[in-house]
Amino acid sequence: MRAGRVAAIARPVAAAALLVTLVASVAAGAPVPAGAREPARDPSIGPGLEWVAHRENPFRRGDDADFINSDLAFTGDHLIQGNFGGFSVWDIADPAVPTLVSTVSCPGGQGDVSAVGNLVFVSVDETMSDDSCQAERVPETDENWEGVRIFDVSDPASPQYVAAVRTRCGSHTHTVVPDPASADRVFVYVSAYSRGASRNCTGRNPLQIIEVPLAAPEGASVIGELELFDDESAFGPEDRVAGGAETRSTTGCHDITAYPAKALAVAACRGDGLLLSIADPLAPVVLQRVRDPAVAFWHSGIFDHAASTVVFQDELGDGFINTCSPAFGADRGADAAWRIQPDGLVKAGTFKLPRVQSDLEKCVAHSGGLVPVPDRFVIAQAWLEGGVSVIDFTEPAAPVELTWFDRPDYGYSMDYTAGIWSVYPYRGHLYASDMYEGLEVLRLTDPAFADAARYDDTGLNPQTQPEYAWVWRDAPVVPSSAAERTPMEILSVHPATLEPSPVAEITVSLPAGSLAAGETADIWWMPTQSVLATVTAASDGSMAATTVTLPGPLGPGSYDVVVRGDVSAPRLALATVVVAAPAPSLAPDAAPATSDASAWWLVVLLSFAAVLVSHSALAKRRRRRSRP
Structure with a gap:
C-alpha cells in the first residue's frame, strides 16, 4: 500500500455469485480487554481464541492516514510497531498487559520494521525533504530522500537514530537476511516498485541489498543491486488474460520472504511470483517465475516449515475496496497455495475469507505468518477490515479456517484503507497491528495450538522466516x-x-x-x-x-x-x-541373624518345636519298653 500514490483502484471483476457460509458463532460473553474504545464494535471471535489485550494507537490523529500503524517485529520481550509517523516500542513480557515503552516520531511511511538484537530497521517509502526525523513530505518530482533508517533500542525507553541509507525508489518493505559466513553483519533486501512520474523512481526497480555491520551500524550501505526482471520476463498489460484479473504491471517487488535455513526466498512482485535461491545472499538466483490469471497483485508469501508449500496473498484493489464479497468469487483477493516440487511451483488450492464483509469495509488478503505447530501448515493472516484468520493449509487443496477475530465496520467508509495490517504468532499469542485502533493481543487457547509457544523465541522478523526447533518432541x-x-x-x-x-x-x-x-x-x-x-x-x-x-x-x-x-x-x-534390592531370605539351617525384639515369635516357635521333639522321643522309648 502507498498513501496518496494509488493512481487507480482495481474495478470489481464480474464473477459467478458464490454461496458463502455465514459464520454466526460469536464468543459468547467474551471479555473486553481494558482499553477497548468502542463497545459497540466488539469483535466476533472464533473458537480457541481469546482477546486478551487492546492498546490505542499512540500516534492516531483522528482518521489521518499519515499516522496509521503498519507492520510488526519482535526482539526478546519487546514488540516494535511501525507507523507512517514513526514507530512504537511495547514491552510484551506479559502479553495480557502490553506496556508502551516509547514512541519515536520520525515520519516517512510506510514504516515497515525489522529488529536484529538492539537494532531496528524502518522502511521509508514516502519522498521526504531529507533523512532526518524533522523531514517533511515533498512531491516525488522534487529533490527528496527515501530509503531505510536504522535505530538503536539498547535503551527501549530512549531509541537512538544511528544511520540512514538512501535507496533508489525508497523502501516499501525490507527483509533481513543473515550472513551465513559471519554473525557480525546482516543483509537487508529492499523491495520497492515504480509508480509513475518521479525524480528517482521510474521504470523497473532492482532488488537493492544493504550491508549492516552489527557492531557499527552507522557504516551501513548499499553493496549490491540485482535485476530480477527484464522486458521479456516482467508482467505487463499485454500479458493479461481475457476474463482474468487486471493484474498490476511488474515494476519491482512488493515483498520478499526469506527462509535462510532452507536457502530459499519467495518474492511477490505485483504481476509475478518468484522462487529464489539465496544460498549466496549477495547473489540471489531466480529458480522459477509463476503467474496466475486470478491474481491482481502478488503481495506476500509464507512458507510451511518444510519449505514444501508456500501461500501467496493477492492484494486485489491495493486494499482500498471490499473484495470479501460473492461478487469477487472465491479466488480473487485470496490466498493461493503452491506446492514446491522438484520441477517448480504448482498451484494446489485457494482460500478466501468465508465471512461476507460490509461494503463500508476494505477487505483483502494481507500480511501474516506461520503458526509454529509441528506437522501442520497453519498460518495467521490479516484481511484488513476483514480481521484476522487462522487457517490450516496442511492439505493445500482443502484449506480450513480454524478461528478468527473480526470487528464490525465503523458505520462509515474510511477515506484510506483501514483494519488489521498484519498479524503474527509469538510465544503462543497472536499480535495484530490495527492501522487506526492500535495493538490487539489474542491468545491461542485451543489445545491444538499448545505447541505453538514451545520454540526459541528470542525474536521474530516475519519476512525472515525462522526454522522452528521443537527439541522437546524427541527424547x-x-x-x-x-x-x-x-x-x-x-x-x-x-x-x-x-x-x-x-x-x-x-x-x-x-x-x-x-x-x-x-x-x-x-x-x-x-x-x-x-x-x-x-x-x-x-x-x-x-x-x-x-x-x-x-x-x-x-x-x-x-x-x-x-x-x-x-x-x-x-x-x-x-x-x-x-x-535397592530386597534383603536376602535366610537359608533353612541358618541361625537367626538378628536379636531384634520383632523376632520374638521365632524364639517361641523354636521353643515349642523343641518341646514337641522331646515328647516324641520319650513316647518312642516307652513303646520299646512295653514290647513283650
Whole structure:
C-alpha cells in the first residue's frame, strides 16, 4: 500500500455469485480487554481464541492516514510497531498487559520494521525533504530522500537514530537476511516498485541489498543491486488474460520472504511470483517465475516449515475496496497455495475469507505468518477490515479456517484503507497491528495450538522466516560413559534411593542458572522415555521443587531422570534414582541373624518345636519298653 500514490483502484471483476457460509458463532460473553474504545464494535471471535489485550494507537490523529500503524517485529520481550509517523516500542513480557515503552516520531511511511538484537530497521517509502526525523513530505518530482533508517533500542525507553541509507525508489518493505559466513553483519533486501512520474523512481526497480555491520551500524550501505526482471520476463498489460484479473504491471517487488535455513526466498512482485535461491545472499538466483490469471497483485508469501508449500496473498484493489464479497468469487483477493516440487511451483488450492464483509469495509488478503505447530501448515493472516484468520493449509487443496477475530465496520467508509495490517504468532499469542485502533493481543487457547509457544523465541522478523526447533518432541540422549556423565548438570532428587514398589514419588529441583529464564522444561523418565511433567523456569533460571510420580513396577536397579529445557537444550540436567534390592531370605539351617525384639515369635516357635521333639522321643522309648 502507498498513501496518496494509488493512481487507480482495481474495478470489481464480474464473477459467478458464490454461496458463502455465514459464520454466526460469536464468543459468547467474551471479555473486553481494558482499553477497548468502542463497545459497540466488539469483535466476533472464533473458537480457541481469546482477546486478551487492546492498546490505542499512540500516534492516531483522528482518521489521518499519515499516522496509521503498519507492520510488526519482535526482539526478546519487546514488540516494535511501525507507523507512517514513526514507530512504537511495547514491552510484551506479559502479553495480557502490553506496556508502551516509547514512541519515536520520525515520519516517512510506510514504516515497515525489522529488529536484529538492539537494532531496528524502518522502511521509508514516502519522498521526504531529507533523512532526518524533522523531514517533511515533498512531491516525488522534487529533490527528496527515501530509503531505510536504522535505530538503536539498547535503551527501549530512549531509541537512538544511528544511520540512514538512501535507496533508489525508497523502501516499501525490507527483509533481513543473515550472513551465513559471519554473525557480525546482516543483509537487508529492499523491495520497492515504480509508480509513475518521479525524480528517482521510474521504470523497473532492482532488488537493492544493504550491508549492516552489527557492531557499527552507522557504516551501513548499499553493496549490491540485482535485476530480477527484464522486458521479456516482467508482467505487463499485454500479458493479461481475457476474463482474468487486471493484474498490476511488474515494476519491482512488493515483498520478499526469506527462509535462510532452507536457502530459499519467495518474492511477490505485483504481476509475478518468484522462487529464489539465496544460498549466496549477495547473489540471489531466480529458480522459477509463476503467474496466475486470478491474481491482481502478488503481495506476500509464507512458507510451511518444510519449505514444501508456500501461500501467496493477492492484494486485489491495493486494499482500498471490499473484495470479501460473492461478487469477487472465491479466488480473487485470496490466498493461493503452491506446492514446491522438484520441477517448480504448482498451484494446489485457494482460500478466501468465508465471512461476507460490509461494503463500508476494505477487505483483502494481507500480511501474516506461520503458526509454529509441528506437522501442520497453519498460518495467521490479516484481511484488513476483514480481521484476522487462522487457517490450516496442511492439505493445500482443502484449506480450513480454524478461528478468527473480526470487528464490525465503523458505520462509515474510511477515506484510506483501514483494519488489521498484519498479524503474527509469538510465544503462543497472536499480535495484530490495527492501522487506526492500535495493538490487539489474542491468545491461542485451543489445545491444538499448545505447541505453538514451545520454540526459541528470542525474536521474530516475519519476512525472515525462522526454522522452528521443537527439541522437546524427541527424547533426550543420555551418555552411557561415566566420563561423559560426570560434567553434566546435577539434578537434585529426593529420595534418591527407593524400595521396590509398583509406583513411587520423587521430588526434583534445580538451582539458579541451570535453565534459561522463563523457559519451558520437561522432566523425563528415561526408562520409558516419557515426560513426567512440564514446568516453567523461574526468572533466575532455577526450577522449583516438583514432585512427580514414577511409573512402575520399580525393580532393583538404577534409573535416569533428566530435565531438558526448550531453549537451553541440548544441555541436560541428570539424576540417578537407585531402587535397592530386597534383603536376602535366610537359608533353612541358618541361625537367626538378628536379636531384634520383632523376632520374638521365632524364639517361641523354636521353643515349642523343641518341646514337641522331646515328647516324641520319650513316647518312642516307652513303646520299646512295653514290647513283650
